[in-house]
Amino acid sequence: MRHLISPLDFSVEELDKLLALAGDIEKNPQKYAHVCDDKRLATLFYEPSTRTRLSFEAAMMNLGGKVLGFSSADSSSAAKGESVADTIRVVSCYADIAAMRHPKEGAALVASMASSIPVINAGDGGHQHPTQTLTDLLTIHSLKGRLGDMTIGLCGDLKFGRTVHSLIEALVRYANVRFYLISPEELRVPSWIREDVLEKNHIEYKEVERLEDALPELDILYMTRVQKERFFNEEDYVRMKDFYILDMPKLELAKKDMYILHPLPRVNEIAVEVDSDPRAAYFRQAQYGVYVRMALILTLLEVKLPC
Numbered sequence: 001m002r003h004l005i006s007p008l009d010f011s012v013e014e015l016d017k018l019l020a021l022a023g024d025i026e027k028n029p030q031k032y033a034h035v036c037d038d039k040r041l042a043t044l045f046y047e048p049s050t051r052t053r054l055s056f057e058a059a060m061m062n063l064g065g066k067v068l069g070f071s072s073a074d075s076s077s078a079a080k081g082e083s084v085a086d087t088i089r090v091v092s093c094y095a096d097i098a099a100m101r102h103p104k105e106g107a108a109l110v111a112s113m114a115s116s117i118p119v120i121n122a123g124d125g126g127h128q129h130p131t132q133t134l135t136d137l138l139t140i141h142s143l144k145g146r147l148g149d150m151t152i153g154l155c156g157d158l159k160f161g162r163t164v165h166s167l168i169e170a171l172v173r174y175a176n177v178r179f180y181l182i183s184p185e186e187l188r189v190p191s192w193i194r195e196d197v198l199e200k201n202h203i204e205y206k207e208v209e210r211l212e213d214a215l216p217e218l219d220i221l222y223m224t225r226v227q228k229e230r231f232f233n234e235e236d237y238v239r240m241k242d243f244y245i246l247d248m249p250k251l252e253l254a255k256k257d258m259y260i261l262h263p264l265p266r267v268n269e270i271a272v273e274v275d276s277d278p279r280a281a282y283f284r285q286a287q288y289g290v291y292v293r294m295a296l297i298l299t300l301l302e303v304k305l306p307c
């Protein structure tokens, strides 16, 4: 039985297959409409979510399966003190696969060790968000036709932004990928990303504070919001929250074929006027999240695929 806890749980070859399956699902949705008729997905969300939970639920429904679960810790027996390990043991009796979001780093890993069904990490604290990474990889591949040979700028809260950590870990496995890490000093990527991921893999990267300094060189700009829920005090959040605002005058500096991604939700970091620019790809990205989660469910459940 396999779980998805970290973006590195799949090899590059396995990822290629998963992305190809997601591409086929996009083109031929009817082919997959009943492949999970007898399956159930549990969504165990101890933290708020719109995209991840609903796209998982849409994914399972698109495959003919059913969904059950909870959308906050308060509405589950976690509020009475039940452990994640006990919860997943019980959920294993009710569902065939589970997606879990939890504010504590490592919670999905703990769950996977007690589970008798595949567990998917749908975000664990400020650590990882591997299914957002699958979404990002599918989006980049669909827009650019490749995953290597490009310069990617990651901008905003690189310290607490788990989508950033997972995406960097996944992308360093492709050839000729370079990074601009664009953040204020206080929100730089954690040292484990710099040392254990970028430097260990001899990846070219620059850390800059001004978005304008990086924009002209980028093939992909990955914007992120400042993660309010991970700050220890409101004052620091208020000081940081509008540090970056991508608007049309700034976008003038970018290449005509650069794409803008954002895991969403957006707060102020991309002006609404940018949404109508053809380079704005963040709502398409949310749609790709359904296809890739369908492919992930099929892969982890080892469902026999239609010809």
Ligand code: CP
Binding pocket: 048, 049, 050, 051, 052, 053, 123, 132, 263, 264, 265
């Ligand atoms: N991208 C993402 O994780 O969004 P949600 O928090 O809405 O799930």
